[in-house]
Amino acid sequence: MTLPNAAAYDLATKGLDAPLAIIDLPAFDANAADLARRANGVPIRLVSKSVRCRYLIERGLATPGFAGLMCYSLAEALWHAALGTSDDILVAYPTVDHGALRRLAADERARAAITIMIDSTEHLDVVDAAAGPEHPEIRVCLELDASWRPLPMVHVGTRRSPVFTARQAAELAGKVLRHKGFRLVGLMAYEGQIAGLPDATGGRADRVVRWMQGRSVRELAQRRTEAVRAVREIAELEFVNGGGSGSIETTRAESVVTEVAAGSGLIGSTLFDSYTRFHPRPAALFALPVVHKPTRSIATLFAGGYIASGPAAESRLPSPHLPSGLRLLGFEGAGEVQTPVTGKAARDLRLGDRVWLRHAKAGELAERFDHYHIVVDGQLERTVPTYRGEHQNFG
CATH class of the missing domain: 3.20.20.10 (Alanine racemase)
Incomplete structure:
Protein backbone atom coordinates (compact mmCIF):
# COMPACT_ATOMS: atom_id res chain seq x y z
CA MET A 1 0.00 0.00 0.00
CA THR A 2 1.40 3.39 -1.05
CA LEU A 3 0.56 6.08 1.48
CA PRO A 4 0.00 9.69 0.33
CA ASN A 5 2.89 12.13 0.63
CA ALA A 6 2.90 15.83 1.33
CA ALA A 7 2.92 16.68 -2.38
CA ALA A 8 -0.33 14.76 -2.92
CA TYR A 9 -2.11 16.60 -0.12
CA ASP A 10 -0.62 19.93 -1.26
CA LEU A 11 -1.89 19.34 -4.80
CA ALA A 12 -5.38 18.35 -3.64
CA THR A 13 -5.73 21.53 -1.59
CA LYS A 14 -3.73 23.97 -3.74
CA GLY A 15 -6.74 26.27 -4.15
CA LEU A 16 -7.30 26.57 -0.39
CA ASP A 17 -5.58 28.72 2.19
CA ALA A 18 -4.03 27.13 5.27
CA PRO A 19 -4.60 26.51 8.14
CA LEU A 20 -6.98 23.82 6.92
CA ALA A 21 -7.95 20.28 7.83
CA ILE A 22 -8.51 17.29 5.58
CA ILE A 23 -9.91 13.79 5.81
CA ASP A 24 -8.11 11.18 3.73
CA GLY A 268 -6.25 7.20 13.61
CA SER A 269 -4.96 10.05 15.77
CA THR A 270 -1.48 9.87 17.26
CA LEU A 271 -2.56 8.44 20.63
CA PHE A 272 -3.49 5.28 18.71
CA ASP A 273 -0.12 4.82 17.00
CA SER A 274 1.28 2.51 19.66
CA TYR A 275 -0.96 -0.51 20.01
CA THR A 276 -0.06 -4.12 19.31
CA ARG A 277 -3.68 -4.95 18.50
CA PHE A 278 -4.30 -2.61 15.57
CA HIS A 279 -2.66 0.04 13.42
CA PRO A 280 -5.11 2.61 12.01
CA ARG A 281 -4.12 4.77 9.07
CA PRO A 282 -3.88 8.54 9.65
CA ALA A 283 -7.21 9.80 8.27
CA ALA A 284 -7.37 13.35 9.68
CA LEU A 285 -4.58 15.87 9.13
CA PHE A 286 -4.23 19.61 9.30
CA ALA A 287 -1.93 21.91 7.37
CA LEU A 288 -0.14 24.96 8.72
CA PRO A 289 1.74 27.44 6.53
CA VAL A 290 5.34 28.48 7.05
CA VAL A 291 5.43 32.17 8.02
CA HIS A 292 8.99 32.56 9.43
CA LYS A 293 12.41 31.08 8.65
CA PRO A 294 14.39 32.19 11.73
CA THR A 295 17.27 29.87 10.83
CA ARG A 296 18.10 27.51 7.99
CA SER A 297 17.02 24.48 10.03
CA ILE A 298 13.88 25.94 11.65
CA ALA A 299 10.59 26.79 9.97
CA THR A 300 7.95 28.57 12.04
CA LEU A 301 4.34 27.72 11.24
CA PHE A 302 1.28 29.88 11.80
CA ALA A 303 -0.96 28.82 14.75
CA GLY A 304 -1.03 25.14 15.70
CA GLY A 305 -1.52 25.10 19.45
CA TYR A 306 -4.19 22.42 19.22
CA ILE A 307 -3.44 20.66 22.49
CA ALA A 308 -5.47 17.56 23.29
CA SER A 309 -7.35 17.01 26.52
CA GLY A 310 -6.08 14.69 29.22
CA PRO A 311 -2.96 14.81 31.39
CA ALA A 312 -0.54 17.61 30.51
CA ALA A 313 2.12 15.67 28.64
CA GLU A 314 4.07 15.62 25.41
CA SER A 315 1.71 12.95 24.09
CA ARG A 316 -1.05 15.59 23.95
CA LEU A 317 0.82 17.79 21.47
CA PRO A 318 0.11 17.67 17.73
CA SER A 319 2.79 15.90 15.72
CA PRO A 320 4.41 16.97 12.44
CA HIS A 321 3.61 14.27 9.90
CA LEU A 322 4.59 15.43 6.41
CA PRO A 323 7.13 16.11 5.09
CA SER A 324 8.77 13.46 7.22
CA GLY A 325 11.71 14.27 9.43
CA LEU A 326 10.24 17.24 11.29
CA ARG A 327 9.77 17.66 15.03
CA LEU A 328 8.55 20.31 17.45
CA LEU A 329 10.94 22.38 19.53
CA GLY A 330 10.88 21.37 23.18
CA PHE A 331 11.06 24.96 24.41
CA GLU A 332 8.03 26.19 22.43
CA GLY A 333 6.01 23.14 21.50
CA ALA A 334 2.81 23.98 19.62
CA GLY A 335 1.81 27.58 20.23
CA GLU A 336 -1.26 29.75 20.13
CA VAL A 337 -0.06 31.75 17.13
CA GLN A 338 3.12 29.99 16.03
CA THR A 339 4.63 26.52 16.00
CA PRO A 340 8.31 26.14 15.09
CA VAL A 341 9.49 22.85 13.61
CA THR A 342 12.99 21.65 13.00
CA GLY A 343 14.76 18.74 11.38
CA LYS A 344 16.42 17.97 8.08
CA ALA A 345 13.22 18.61 6.10
CA ALA A 346 12.94 22.13 7.55
CA ARG A 347 15.90 23.25 5.43
CA ASP A 348 13.85 22.91 2.25
CA LEU A 349 10.75 24.71 3.55
CA ARG A 350 10.02 28.20 2.27
CA LEU A 351 7.47 30.85 3.21
CA GLY A 352 4.00 29.68 2.26
CA ASP A 353 4.91 25.99 2.19
CA ARG A 354 2.73 23.68 4.22
CA VAL A 355 3.49 21.26 6.98
CA TRP A 356 0.92 18.54 7.62
CA LEU A 357 0.33 17.60 11.25
CA ARG A 358 -1.80 15.13 13.16
CA HIS A 359 -3.79 15.76 16.32
CA ALA A 360 -3.34 13.61 19.41
CA LYS A 361 -7.06 12.91 19.97
CA ALA A 362 -9.43 11.92 17.21
CA GLY A 363 -12.46 14.16 17.58
CA GLU A 364 -10.94 17.29 19.01
CA LEU A 365 -9.49 18.48 15.71
CA ALA A 366 -13.07 19.15 14.56
CA GLU A 367 -13.40 21.73 17.35
CA ARG A 368 -10.66 23.78 15.64
CA PHE A 369 -11.99 23.84 12.08
CA ASP A 370 -15.36 24.70 10.55
CA HIS A 371 -14.83 22.30 7.68
CA TYR A 372 -13.07 19.12 6.68
CA HIS A 373 -11.87 18.92 3.09
CA ILE A 374 -12.40 15.39 1.83
CA VAL A 375 -9.43 14.12 -0.18
CA VAL A 376 -9.52 10.97 -2.32
CA ASP A 377 -6.37 9.77 -4.10
CA GLY A 378 -4.84 13.23 -4.37
CA GLN A 379 -8.07 14.93 -5.43
CA LEU A 380 -10.35 17.23 -3.45
CA GLU A 381 -13.73 15.50 -3.57
CA ARG A 382 -15.87 17.79 -1.40
CA THR A 383 -15.90 20.03 1.65
CA VAL A 384 -18.12 19.16 4.60
CA PRO A 385 -18.90 20.97 7.86
CA THR A 386 -17.75 19.76 11.24
CA TYR A 387 -19.98 20.21 14.29
CA ARG A 388 -18.38 23.63 14.63
CA GLY A 389 -19.20 24.41 11.01
CA GLU A 390 -22.84 23.57 11.69
CA HIS A 391 -22.79 25.93 14.70
CA GLN A 392 -23.16 23.02 17.10
CA ASN A 393 -21.24 23.10 20.38
CA PHE A 394 -22.09 20.40 22.87
CA GLY A 395 -19.45 21.24 25.49
Missing part, protein backbone atom coordinates in the same frame (compact mmCIF):
# COMPACT_ATOMS: atom_id res chain seq x y z
CA LEU A 25 -11.28 9.28 2.83
CA PRO A 26 -9.65 6.01 1.69
CA ALA A 27 -7.83 5.92 5.04
CA PHE A 28 -11.08 6.57 6.91
CA ASP A 29 -12.87 3.81 4.99
CA ALA A 30 -9.99 1.39 5.50
CA ASN A 31 -10.05 2.08 9.24
CA ALA A 32 -13.81 1.48 9.36
CA ALA A 33 -13.44 -1.83 7.55
CA ASP A 34 -10.62 -2.87 9.87
CA LEU A 35 -12.70 -2.08 12.96
CA ALA A 36 -15.51 -4.23 11.57
CA ARG A 37 -13.05 -7.04 10.85
CA ARG A 38 -11.75 -6.90 14.40
CA ALA A 39 -15.29 -6.95 15.80
CA ASN A 40 -15.90 -10.20 13.92
CA GLY A 41 -19.67 -9.86 13.62
CA VAL A 42 -20.33 -8.05 16.89
CA PRO A 43 -22.08 -4.74 16.06
CA ILE A 44 -20.05 -1.56 16.53
CA ARG A 45 -21.74 1.48 18.05
CA LEU A 46 -20.06 4.52 16.54
CA VAL A 47 -18.68 6.97 19.13
CA SER A 48 -19.53 10.47 17.91
CA LYS A 49 -17.08 12.39 20.13
CA SER A 50 -14.20 10.86 18.19
CA VAL A 51 -15.54 12.15 14.86
CA ARG A 52 -17.70 15.30 15.39
CA CYS A 53 -18.56 15.60 11.72
CA ARG A 54 -22.00 14.54 10.51
CA TYR A 55 -20.84 13.50 7.05
CA LEU A 56 -18.25 11.14 8.52
CA ILE A 57 -20.63 9.81 11.17
CA GLU A 58 -23.18 8.96 8.50
CA ARG A 59 -20.50 7.36 6.34
CA GLY A 60 -19.26 5.30 9.27
CA LEU A 61 -22.78 4.14 10.14
CA ALA A 62 -23.25 3.03 6.53
CA THR A 63 -20.25 0.71 6.82
CA PRO A 64 -21.26 -2.96 7.28
CA GLY A 65 -20.73 -3.93 10.91
CA PHE A 66 -21.68 -0.55 12.39
CA ALA A 67 -25.04 -0.06 14.10
CA GLY A 68 -26.16 2.72 16.43
CA LEU A 69 -24.59 5.91 17.69
CA MET A 70 -22.96 6.77 21.01
CA CYS A 71 -23.20 10.50 21.75
CA TYR A 72 -21.40 12.38 24.50
CA SER A 73 -24.22 14.72 25.47
CA LEU A 74 -27.99 14.61 25.47
CA ALA A 75 -28.20 17.83 23.45
CA GLU A 76 -26.06 16.20 20.77
CA ALA A 77 -28.24 13.07 20.82
CA LEU A 78 -31.39 15.19 20.39
CA TRP A 79 -29.80 16.93 17.39
CA HIS A 80 -28.98 13.63 15.71
CA ALA A 81 -32.39 12.18 16.51
CA ALA A 82 -34.10 15.19 14.91
CA LEU A 83 -31.89 14.86 11.82
CA GLY A 84 -32.57 11.13 11.55
CA THR A 85 -28.88 10.24 11.76
CA SER A 86 -29.77 7.16 13.81
CA ASP A 87 -32.80 5.72 15.57
CA ASP A 88 -30.59 4.01 18.17
CA ILE A 89 -28.61 6.56 20.20
CA LEU A 90 -26.90 5.93 23.53
CA VAL A 91 -25.74 8.94 25.56
CA ALA A 92 -22.47 7.78 27.08
CA TYR A 93 -22.38 10.18 30.03
CA PRO A 94 -25.09 11.04 32.57
CA THR A 95 -26.78 14.37 32.03
CA VAL A 96 -27.92 17.13 34.37
CA ASP A 97 -29.01 19.35 31.47
CA HIS A 98 -32.56 20.29 32.47
CA GLY A 99 -33.39 21.94 29.16
CA ALA A 100 -32.32 18.90 27.15
CA LEU A 101 -34.20 16.58 29.51
CA ARG A 102 -37.39 18.59 29.05
CA ARG A 103 -36.94 18.39 25.27
CA LEU A 104 -36.42 14.64 25.51
CA ALA A 105 -39.52 14.13 27.61
CA ALA A 106 -41.63 16.19 25.20
CA ASP A 107 -40.45 14.45 22.01
CA GLU A 108 -41.92 11.01 21.36
CA ARG A 109 -39.56 10.28 18.47
CA ALA A 110 -36.53 11.23 20.54
CA ARG A 111 -37.69 9.12 23.50
CA ALA A 112 -37.93 6.08 21.23
CA ALA A 113 -34.42 6.60 19.85
CA ILE A 114 -32.39 7.86 22.81
CA THR A 115 -31.15 6.03 25.90
CA ILE A 116 -29.59 8.08 28.69
CA MET A 117 -26.91 6.91 31.11
CA ILE A 118 -27.32 6.52 34.88
CA ASP A 119 -25.22 5.17 37.73
CA SER A 120 -27.41 6.17 40.69
CA THR A 121 -30.99 7.00 41.58
CA GLU A 122 -29.91 10.64 41.84
CA HIS A 123 -29.78 10.69 38.05
CA LEU A 124 -33.43 9.63 38.01
CA ASP A 125 -34.24 12.41 40.44
CA VAL A 126 -32.60 14.93 38.11
CA VAL A 127 -34.88 13.81 35.27
CA ASP A 128 -37.93 14.09 37.53
CA ALA A 129 -36.90 17.57 38.63
CA ALA A 130 -36.38 18.70 35.04
CA ALA A 131 -39.37 17.09 33.33
CA GLY A 132 -41.79 16.67 36.23
CA PRO A 133 -42.66 13.48 38.13
CA GLU A 134 -45.32 12.49 35.57
CA HIS A 135 -42.98 12.55 32.57
CA PRO A 136 -43.31 9.86 29.87
CA GLU A 137 -41.14 6.76 30.06
CA ILE A 138 -37.41 7.43 29.52
CA ARG A 139 -35.00 4.73 28.37
CA VAL A 140 -31.97 4.34 30.65
CA CYS A 141 -28.70 2.41 30.62
CA LEU A 142 -26.83 1.41 33.78
CA GLU A 143 -23.09 2.09 33.81
CA LEU A 144 -20.83 -0.47 35.48
CA ASP A 145 -17.37 0.68 36.56
CA ALA A 146 -14.86 -1.29 34.49
CA SER A 147 -11.65 -0.24 36.24
CA TRP A 148 -9.17 -2.71 37.67
CA ARG A 149 -8.82 -2.74 41.45
CA PRO A 150 -6.27 -5.41 42.37
CA LEU A 151 -5.75 -4.08 45.90
CA PRO A 152 -7.63 -1.84 48.33
CA MET A 153 -7.11 1.84 47.40
CA VAL A 154 -5.65 0.87 44.00
CA HIS A 155 -7.73 2.08 41.04
CA VAL A 156 -6.50 1.58 37.47
CA GLY A 157 -8.83 3.08 34.89
CA THR A 158 -11.22 5.97 34.41
CA ARG A 159 -13.17 7.49 37.29
CA ARG A 160 -16.77 7.03 36.26
CA SER A 161 -19.50 4.96 37.87
CA PRO A 162 -19.78 4.07 41.59
CA VAL A 163 -21.40 0.76 40.54
CA PHE A 164 -18.63 -1.83 40.65
CA THR A 165 -20.04 -5.20 41.73
CA ALA A 166 -22.81 -7.41 40.39
CA ARG A 167 -24.72 -6.87 43.62
CA GLN A 168 -24.55 -3.09 43.28
CA ALA A 169 -25.71 -3.35 39.67
CA ALA A 170 -28.68 -5.52 40.61
CA GLU A 171 -29.62 -3.20 43.47
CA LEU A 172 -29.65 -0.18 41.19
CA ALA A 173 -31.57 -2.09 38.52
CA GLY A 174 -34.24 -2.93 41.08
CA LYS A 175 -34.55 0.70 42.11
CA VAL A 176 -34.95 1.76 38.46
CA LEU A 177 -37.76 -0.73 37.98
CA ARG A 178 -39.56 0.64 41.02
CA HIS A 179 -39.12 4.25 39.92
CA LYS A 180 -42.01 5.41 37.76
CA GLY A 181 -41.19 6.84 34.34
CA PHE A 182 -38.07 4.84 33.46
CA ARG A 183 -37.26 1.66 31.56
CA LEU A 184 -33.89 -0.05 32.01
CA VAL A 185 -32.77 -1.27 28.57
CA GLY A 186 -28.99 -1.51 28.68
CA LEU A 187 -25.75 -1.92 30.60
CA MET A 188 -22.44 -0.30 29.65
CA ALA A 189 -18.89 -0.72 30.94
CA TYR A 190 -15.92 1.12 29.42
CA GLU A 191 -12.53 -0.44 30.13
CA GLY A 192 -10.38 2.65 29.59
CA GLN A 193 -7.26 1.00 31.05
CA ILE A 194 -7.41 -1.47 28.14
CA ALA A 195 -9.09 0.41 25.29
CA GLY A 196 -7.37 3.73 25.86
CA LEU A 197 -3.88 2.76 26.99
CA PRO A 198 -1.23 1.92 24.35
CA ASP A 199 0.98 -1.09 24.93
CA ALA A 200 3.64 -0.62 22.24
CA THR A 201 5.28 2.74 22.89
CA GLY A 202 8.76 1.23 22.82
CA GLY A 203 9.38 2.11 26.45
CA ARG A 204 10.02 0.07 29.55
CA ALA A 205 6.41 0.50 30.66
CA ASP A 206 5.01 -1.60 27.80
CA ARG A 207 5.61 -4.89 29.59
CA VAL A 208 3.90 -3.59 32.73
CA VAL A 209 0.95 -2.29 30.69
CA ARG A 210 0.48 -5.64 28.97
CA TRP A 211 0.71 -7.47 32.28
CA MET A 212 -1.90 -5.16 33.80
CA GLN A 213 -4.20 -5.39 30.79
CA GLY A 214 -4.09 -9.17 30.71
CA ARG A 215 -5.16 -9.42 34.33
CA SER A 216 -7.74 -6.67 33.97
CA VAL A 217 -9.30 -8.41 30.97
CA ARG A 218 -9.76 -11.62 32.93
CA GLU A 219 -11.12 -9.89 36.03
CA LEU A 220 -13.55 -7.74 34.08
CA ALA A 221 -14.84 -10.60 31.95
CA GLN A 222 -15.91 -12.46 35.08
CA ARG A 223 -17.33 -9.40 36.86
CA ARG A 224 -19.18 -8.08 33.81
CA THR A 225 -20.70 -11.52 33.22
CA GLU A 226 -21.88 -11.69 36.83
CA ALA A 227 -23.31 -8.17 36.66
CA VAL A 228 -25.18 -8.77 33.42
CA ARG A 229 -26.65 -12.02 34.71
CA ALA A 230 -27.72 -10.36 37.95
CA VAL A 231 -29.40 -7.47 36.15
CA ARG A 232 -31.08 -9.75 33.61
CA GLU A 233 -32.78 -11.56 36.45
CA ILE A 234 -34.59 -8.27 37.06
CA ALA A 235 -34.83 -6.58 33.65
CA GLU A 236 -34.77 -7.59 29.99
CA LEU A 237 -31.70 -5.82 28.64
CA GLU A 238 -31.70 -4.88 24.96
CA PHE A 239 -27.94 -4.40 24.82
CA VAL A 240 -24.69 -4.75 26.74
CA ASN A 241 -22.07 -2.27 25.51
CA GLY A 242 -18.37 -2.34 26.21
CA GLY A 243 -14.91 -1.42 25.09
CA GLY A 244 -13.43 1.03 22.66
CA SER A 245 -11.22 1.07 19.58
CA GLY A 246 -8.27 -0.30 21.53
CA SER A 247 -10.02 -3.26 23.15
CA ILE A 248 -12.37 -4.66 20.49
CA GLU A 249 -10.83 -8.13 20.45
CA THR A 250 -11.02 -8.73 24.19
CA THR A 251 -14.39 -7.03 24.68
CA ARG A 252 -16.26 -8.83 21.92
CA ALA A 253 -14.86 -12.15 23.17
CA GLU A 254 -17.14 -11.91 26.23
CA SER A 255 -20.35 -13.78 25.51
CA VAL A 256 -22.53 -11.31 27.46
CA VAL A 257 -21.38 -8.32 25.38
CA THR A 258 -23.82 -7.61 22.52
CA GLU A 259 -22.01 -4.60 21.01
CA VAL A 260 -18.71 -2.74 21.17
CA ALA A 261 -18.05 0.98 20.94
CA ALA A 262 -15.47 2.56 18.63
CA GLY A 263 -14.70 5.94 17.13
CA SER A 264 -11.06 6.94 17.50
CA GLY A 265 -9.99 4.03 15.33
CA LEU A 266 -11.79 5.65 12.40
CA ILE A 267 -9.58 8.73 12.57
